[in-house]
Amino acid sequence: MKFIKKIFKFLVIFFGLLIILLYITDTDYLIKAVRTIYLKGHTTAFLEDFKEFDNQSIEKSNNPQPWSNHKDYNSVEETSLLKKANKDWGTIAYVIIKNDSIWFENYYDGYGEDSKTNSFSMAKSYVSGLLGKAIMQGYIKNLDQPVCDFLPNFCDGKAAQMTVGDLASMASGTNWDEAYYSPLSITTRAYFDDDLAKVMNSLKVIDTPGQSFKYASGDTQMLAMVIEKATGKKLYHYFEESFWKPLGSENSTLWQVDSDDHDLVKAYCCIASNAKDFARFGKLYKDHGKWNGKQILDSAFVAKSITPRFTESPEYGYGFWMNDYLEKTFFMMRGHLGQYVIVQPEDNIIIVRLGHSKGPENPLETFTNDIGLYVEEAYKMLNK
Numbered sequence: 116m117k118f119i120k121k122i123f124k125f126l127v128i129f130f131g132l133l134i135i136l137l138y139i140t141d142t143d144y145l146i147k148a149v150r151t152i153y154l155k156g157h158t159t160a161f162l163e164d165f166k167e168f169d170n171q172s173i174e175k176s177n178n179p180q181p182w183s184n185h186k187d188y189n190s191v192e193e194t195s196l197l198k199k200a201n202k203d204w205g206t207i208a209y210v211i212i213k214n215d216s217i218w219f220e221n222y223y224d225g226y227g228e229d230s231k232t233n234s235f236s237m238a239k240s241y242v243s244g245l246l247g248k249a250i251m252q253g254y255i256k257n258l259d260q261p262v263c264d265f266l267p268n269f270c271d272g273k274a275a276q277m278t279v280g281d282l283a284s285m286a287s288g289t290n291w292d293e294a295y296y297s298p299l300s301i302t303t304r305a306y307f308d309d310d311l312a313k314v315m316n317s318l319k320v321i322d323t324p325g326q327s328f329k330y331a332s333g334d335t336q337m338l339a340m341v342i343e344k345a346t347g348k349k350l351y352h353y354f355e356e357s358f359w360k361p362l363g364s365e366n367s368t369l370w371q372v373d374s375d376d377h378d379l380v381k382a383y384c385c386i387a388s389n390a391k392d393f394a395r396f397g398k399l400y401k402d403h404g405k406w407n408g409k410q411i412l413d414s415a416f417v418a419k420s421i422t423p424r425f426t427e428s429p430e431y432g433y434g435f436w437m438n439d440y441l442e443k444t445f446f447m448m449r450g451h452l453g454q455y456v457i458v459q460p461e462d463n464i465i466i467v468r469l470g471h472s473k474g475p476e477n478p479l480e481t482f483t484n485d486i487g488l489y490v491e492e493a494y495k496m497l498n499k
Contacts, residue, residue, distance in 0.1 A: 151307070160306065160451060162207070162232040162471060165387040170369035171351040171380065173359050180363025180407075182391055185216035193221065197492035204453065204485060205471030207232060208390040211493050212465040215398065217391070219496065224471075229366055231387040232469055235450030238370075238386045239335045240396060241354060243283045243434020245342050247404075247416035248357045254345040255279060258419075258433075262337065265344040268316040269337075277324035282338040283433040284424040288322035291333035302332060309374035311381065315340065328428035332383035335434075339382030350380045361411055362395040364388075384450070390467040397448065397456040397465045400435070421446040430481055438482050440490045452478070453485055466493050 151167035152160065193201065193209070201209060207226040211219040222228060249255045258280030263270035269277055273288060281287050294300035301314065308314050315336050339350050346353055351370045359368065371385035372378050399405075400421060404412035420433040430436055436447045448456040453473040457466040466489055473483045 160233065160235070162452065165231070165233055165369055165371055165385060168371045169375050170371050170387070171378070173351055173355045173368045173370060175365060175367045176360045176363045178363060179365045181365055182212065183216045185213055185218040188217060189219055191219065191496045194492045194495050196488065200474070200485065200488055204474045206468060207471065208467065208469040210390045210394065210467040211497065212394055213497065214463050228391060229389055231369065231389060233384070234386040234388060234393065235384045235452065235454050236332065237393060237448040237450040237454050237456060238382065238384050240434045240448040241358065241386065242335050242339055242342070242382045243420060244396065244412060245350065245353055245357060246279060246283050246338060247412050247420070249342050249345055250416065251413045258283070262341060265341040266337065269320065272320065273323055274320040277320060279338065279341055280433070281324045282334045282341065285328050285330050285334050285431060286325050286424070287331060287334045287337070288320045288324040288326070289318045289331060289333055290321045291318060291331035293330055293332060305332065305336065306381070310377050311336065311373035311379045312340065312377065328425050328431050335383040339380060349378065350382060358396065358411070362399060362406055364392045364395060366392055368392065390469055393448070393456050394465050394467050397458045400446065401458050401460045401463070401465065438486070440487050441494060445490065455486060455489065457486070457490060464493070464497070466490060
């Protein structure tokens, strides 16, 4: 018994000192990381982790607009290859939209059409769209307006050259390190820290902005701070009034914030919604910014967003990814663990896949092979 008491006392002292050390070294965010992610058996963020964080509610549309079902709705089964991939890689939703009608939909692993799961980086497309909206409404002059006009911490040296367009196109030149699986990276800190603005204001611009593409979630987070400053509105409110309600979303949604006290959205990620409501933003861009005949977003901004900014980086525009499959060009919203809204405008096709994994490949590759599989198998189904 004495031995057990000694062990217990040692553990109490050890963990007490460890917690003190975390606070002294400003790494106390790891406490939340352990509690919300690692103790639950995950090595990275997961689909339903939004339940472990503070969130702000975004209300559904006052005039919900359900997708209509195509005349050939669910008339074709998944191909055998697609069935295997969906099972092996933990797909929870797979939807094909043809000519703005639901042509095929299926849900897995206990999830349904209204189930909320984490968008992860698909949220970046929304934030880029909100930049376009802010420009359209005159809150921001244009893509070339300096970030310094809104964030005074970025007014010196190379930072003074950084524009809002550089943030939307991932060309800020900051020292952001996009490392999802390292507990000590700034990406991990940003996910768990309860003062996200403090984290962002610690960034340094080390390369000349606007010269080249480097994927950095911090760019989108800074862009959100710019938009809030420019509009005087919380980003979740601006999102609700600009897109979520006007696009006829059928479900309310949640957007994670760093904490109730600081109330800054994790803009680079973390909108909890479902496949068919996520698909609406893909349709908006497919239709050049129009929704039911109304110009929600400037068509020139939409066109620029889905066009590569840098010739040496043809995979990225302003908040959207682009790639070729089946000799067709697709643009897409893309998120961690394989959250996708994939759009082929000429064929009027939208493919949505949500799930737990991208498969066995390196998940940090720019385009993992699962994307091509979801596209190619959808077209096999469509052409039967």
